[in-house]
Amino acid sequence: MRRHLNIGMVHFKTGDTDGVSLEMDKWREIFLASGHKVYYCCGERPLPASYCTVITGLSYLSEEKRALDTGTFDSLEGFGSEGAYEEALLATTETLKKELLSWVDMCSLNILIVENIWSVGLHPAAAIALEEIARQRKLTVLAHHHDFYWERVVPVRLTCKRSMEVCDRYLPPHAQGYSHVVINSKAQKALAERKGIGATVIPNVFDFSEGPWEKDAFNGDFRQVFGIADSDVLLLQATRVVRRKGIELAVDFAQALQQQLETHRGLPLYNGEIYSDKSRVLLVLCGTIVNDGGQYLTQLQKKAAKQGVNMLWIGDSIGHTRSEVQGRKTYSLWDAYAHADMVTYPSYWEGWGNQLLEAVRAKLPVALFPYEIYRSDIAPSGFSMIELGKSESLQWDECGLAMLPQVQIEGAAKEAAKVLFDTHARSIMVDSNFMIGQKTFSMESLRLLLEPFMAAWSRTLW
Template sequence: MEKWKRVLEDMGHRVYYLAGSLGEQDGIVIEELHYQHPVNHQFVANAYEKLADYADAESFRDDVLAFAARTEAALCLAIDRYRLDVLVPNNIWSLGWGLPAAIAFAEAARKKNITCVAHNHDFHWERSRYGNPTNIYVSEWLRRYFPPALPRASHAVINKIAQDELHKRTGLQSVVVPNVFDFSTPAWTVDEYNGDFRQAIGVKDSDILILQATRIAERKAIELAIDLAAELGKPNHLSRLRDKPLYDGRRMVEDGEIVLVLAGLPESSDWYREGLVRRAEKKHVKLLHVNDRIEATRLTRGGRKMYSLWDAYVHADLITYPSVLEGWGNQFLEGLFAKKPMVVYEYPVYGTDIKPCGFDIVSLGDTHRVDADGFVSVERDVIERAARESLRYLLDGDFRHAATERNFRLGERHFSFDVLKTILSRWF
């Protein structure tokens, strides 16, 4: 939404954030919209798990509608006070989490006859959590409001798969608005601040730093990155890496290692994180969790220097992006901008929305298995091929430069702020 706001402001519009909480941002606060509102937590539990806090479905319905009416009143007040012309509900009408919020936005839009552009990332039918409502009222709300068919509402989705499914399920037309990146921003480079990043996290200059920049979550399939690192660490590959200078002139001397660095926030279950550690130990892969040194921006906390995620990208020799499920893929755009070679599992949306652009990647294929413990694997020959292709990016500077520059230009052409501006111009 920050990207939409920036582009809309560049187009001359006055834009307000409207949310249950705003952090350090300015905007309009409606407390009932807070994602973690305790009342909404109760609604979610009773709507999708068990109707435990109400005598019957009717009393549950009445509570939800009363909360929705409060939210609607606050929303109508904001529309009048700030003279709003357009509402951009962000996942309000798609996910199924905020039942009263969805009702409130739809009814306020009808009452005020205001234009809406719904920005839908994740639909309720994509999540098992919302698949078995506890009563008929929840089912009806999901059908009626997620998303609603309003005469002045347009719908934006983030990939072609969602676009097709939305039309099939509801008959609603939508426009694909992909994730974008500001390709005009200054390049990330080694500078005085981040020059010691490797040293700070325990990676030597002679090491190959493989960066997994995503959050740590099961669907990110980080185990595939471990498998790739293990393959690159085999003697035959190490000998090639040590025989001659790397792409940037460094030498991977005898003490050089393949190091997999996890920079993202841990959001997975404990068993998954512990399983990753066990897998790395079993395969003799050096695995570093460095999120405790990463912040949204550079800062010092308690006398300890913190780095941005962009600082981690600067020092990466190779990026892994092995997710088996993504709504789109922000980290892929970051890798394009950073001009780093990427090892990618071709998840479904990659195949429909990104691959046709013709990016140069190291592919982990588009077929995987999930074992009894919930961990992902691909065929042995896929990992071996990916390692061989990765070696070329690590050893051939000219090849690496040409491929990453081409990827940058393709990203700029297809997924820049200018592209977003062109799309948004149809509504604003």
């Protein structure tokens, strides 16, 4: 007989549309279906549910936490000395430990799953505090690593002896008995080579069992609200607005597609709408703006305007779930997919690719840049994607924006035009992709991968 466990999952935030938050929800669903209880703990964006405890100190967005991140990985200038940095790190750690212990005891946790805090390094004090409370309460631990600090776009520079100790001891911890999970084979290899830690690969997945996302009474006005005509071609960029997502390549693609479709005016799109003289290609960004105060979005807006591309950012109207307050709707990400004609996924670096699976689930064609993990861990499954260019052709302009040879972008636009107007070709592409996703990256696949962990936990804690 299997014991039912109390599982705690802790992350900087929950209830958002980032990859970590989305995967947490999928893991939680598997654990609940197996009879376990699951409790969340986060620093921001709490879910409106009794199972989520908010400890604001877990957020890395405060000035204090940003200073510790900088002091660990870049410069001690903000502290003045190594001693001052150590004092601040210790004080923050001790405060967090008390609050985390209270959460652990309140929920009577058996299992602690640490989501990304022990790998990405954005909150060193939280990493230390979690390791210490896990030891103190003798918890069974699974460390779920999505991103590592050594993968940052700006190379890290460990500033002092203490910062080196933090990275060595806590990012991630080497404690005997801890289980480690990564989301791709590259991370598995790097963790073994850099830290001597073995890890299991569990890829991101999606629920392919439910019906398609469709237009309904709530989202039926989606296009109208944002000034998008039914005959416009909606290219959906569903990721967060952050540089490594390479959204500037989607702008180039939208421009090339716009030019390609000039010869298609008056013809019916795959859905029967006529691509008329008034029809447009629109690139719609629906993700949140991350960390840079909107500087990247401003760059994208200037680039789009210069190239004559219709681009909209609607991130402030997209949420984790639907809602309506005083007549103003917040749509879910799935509502956006229901109205999209194609998805752009031009990221040049991804730990996995949640939005890629979402597009497959939505049965939409995808125009993507073949980033490294796509090539190594996803493409071998046999997906049919429109590639924006060759990985070795990627370069950057003087503004730090990614670019690809125009001939490659134009080639992708020609492929896209085919699946926008040829219903049969479109169906073959999206139906085949859906079947592959359903077989390889489904919730059932996740259940099979998590089953050995749950079985071991129940045996050990019986």
